[in-house]
Amino acid sequence: MAKKKVGIIGGGIVGTVLGYNLSLYDSVDVTLFEKDQIGSGTTAKSAGTVCLFDDSLPNKFWNVRLYGFQTYMNLEKEDKGSAGFDNTGTLVLATDKKVEESIKTGIALAIAAGYKAKYLTDHDKINKILPDLNLEGILGAGWTRDDGYFDSTMASNTFVKKMRANGAKVFTTTKVEKINMHGNKVTGIETNNGSYNFDVVVDASGPWTRFTGRMAGLELPIWHTKAEAFFLAPPKKKLDYIFPVLKYPRFYARREGDNIFICKAHLTMDLNDPMHAGIWDPDKLQPTGGTDEYFLEFLFGELERNAPGLLDCGVASSWLGYRAEPPDFMPILGDTQVDGYILAIGCGGNGVIEAPTIGRDLAKYIVTGEKTLLIEHLSLKRFEEKYNLKAK
C-alpha cells in the first residue's frame, strides 16, 4: 500500500514535533519545509516556560501541560541539553482569590503527577526565593523547584534530528510559494526549490498563518499580538540567587544567562486594541528592537508595584515578536473546508507547552482518522458562524 504523503509548512516547535510524531508511523512519508532555519521564527522568541502550574493554560487542559513538560524532560533524559532545560523552578504569585484558587488546583495536580510543589503564604519564605519582590497585597505564591524553562529552538532541532533518523525529509531555507489544488482538494505545494505532491498539507506556520492560509483559499481567524520582551541586566551584573520563572497574571519573567527576560502575559492582550493586535508582516520583524513606548510604561508600572528591586537593572536589549492568536486564545487544529489542508495553528503564547500534545494527537488523526477530544474541541468549526473563512 502506498504511503500517505504529508507535507508540513513551518519548522517551529509545532511543525517539528508533528513531523517527529508522523515519522513514527510506517504508513506516512513526511516532509517538512521551513523558509528560514529550524526554530528560528516565533519559536526562537518564545520564553520556553513550560511550568507545572500557572494560569496561561487553564487547568482543564492539565494533561496538555503535563504531557508537554514530560515530553521535553524525556528529550533531556535521552540526551542532556537537547531541550535546553534550565531547572530554575517556578514562582506563581496569587494576586487575588481567583488566581489563588487556580494555583492551588495546579499544585494539587502537579503533586498527583509525582512532582513537589507547595503554596506559600509566609512572605519571608517567598522573599527568600526571590528577594526583589514587593509582596504587599499578595495572598501567597505557588512554588515548585521541579520545573523551569526550555530552549524551544534547541528542542525543535532535536525533533528534526529524530524525524530525519526515522527517514523524514526536512528542507530549510525553502519557502512555500503556492499550494496546488485540484477542485477543493490539496494536491501539493510549490517552493523556491521545486514542486512536491502531497495527500495532506499541514499548516504549522505560526504568525505566517494568515498568508499561508490564503494560498489555500482560506482566511483563517488569526491575529498577531505583540510579544515585547526586555532583557534586564542586574546592577551587580550577576544575580546572587537563582532567578526562577516568575509569573504574575499580567507579566512573567525568567533568567536568561546573567540577565532577566521579562514579557507581558499573552492573555492580557486585547485583540481589539490596535496597540496590542493586528495583522502585520512577520518577515519585517528585526532580531532586536522594535518595542513600543506603551510597553515600557507598562513594564515600569508593573515592576514599580511588584518588583521595585529590578527597576535599577539596565536594559541590555529588547525585541518584538508576533504571537498568532485566535479570538479565544486557543489553537485551531484539524480539518478545514479544503480537503487535505490541516491546521496546527494559533498556539499564540502557549506553543511550546501545547506542541507535544498537538503533534501527537494530530499525527494520530492524520494517520488513523481518529480524533482525540482536543482535536474535536479545538476545530475550526467553532469560528464558522462568526467569521467568513474564505479568502477574498
Next chain:
Amino acid sequence: MVILFLLKNIFYIEFKRKEELGLKIIVCIKQVPDTTSVKMNPETNTLIRDGVVSIINPFDTYAIEEGVRLKEKYGGEIIAISMGPPQVEESLRDALSLGVDNTYLLTDIAFAGADTLATGYTLAAGIKKLGGADIIILGRQAMDGDTGQVGPSVGENLGIPHITNVRKIEQIDEDGTIIVERLLEGGYLRLKTKLPVLLTVVKEINEPRLPTIKAKMLARKKEIVSWDSNSLDIETGRIGLTGSPTQVIKIFTPPKTTKGKIYQGNVKTSVTSFLKDIQNAGIQFIKKEDRMKNGTN
C-alpha cells in the same frame, strides 16, 4: 562627636570641590543604522533602510559614558548635541537615559547631505550657541562613515585644542589643566593641555553603562530642543550639500579578488608545492645560517 565633625567637613570639602570645578561637558553624537540589521540591495548597491533599527553610534556611547563619569567626579552639566533628521530625537532620548542632562538637535533640510567638513562646521555653530564647553567629547569615528574627521573639524572650527584617540582622562585640575593618554600603535602619549579641549575617545576608555528602566522613563519626559539653520550664526554656503566638497557617489561591496587554494594529499608533496607557489609569488627564502649571520632570527 569629633568623628561626626570630621565626616561633615570631609563631605563638605568633597561637595565644595565638585561645585568649584563644575564642568560643562558637551558630547556630540551621531545616529547610525544598526549594522546587525543592515542589508545591501545587490542591484542598486545601496543600503536597504526599510525597517532598519537606528542606534547611537557605538563609539559615541563611550563618549557619553566618559562625560557622565566626569560629571559624577567633578560635578557640572552634560549636554548631548547631534545633527540630523527629526528621528535623531530617539537617539538623543537614549542619551538622556544614559545620564545626559540636556539635549539639542540641529535639524533642517539645509543641513542634509553634509560631509565631515560641513558637519564639523554646523556642530561647532551649535556648540557656540550653547556658549561653548570645558570639554567636548566624541567617539573616535562613526560606525557608518569611519572617517574620524568630524571631531578634529569641530575642534578647528571652535579654535580649541583637540586630542584624538584618548584612552584615559587622567586628571583635571582646578587651574583648568587636563592630562590624558592618547592611544598610539604599540603605546600611548601622555598629554597635558588647558581647557577648553575637544577629545575623541576610543573604546578602551570605559565600559558604557546600560540605561535603567527608571532612567528610560525619566528620559521620556525631558524636552529635546531643536534648532534649525536660522537659529544658528552660520554661513549658508558652509552647511549641507552646498558646503560639502566631498560626496558619496556609490556604496559597494568590493569584489573578492583572491581565492584560497587547498593543498591535499601527501604532507611532503603538499608542503613542497606550497613553498614553490609562494616562491613564485615573489617571496624570498633566507636560510637559517644566513639569518644568524645577518643578526635576524
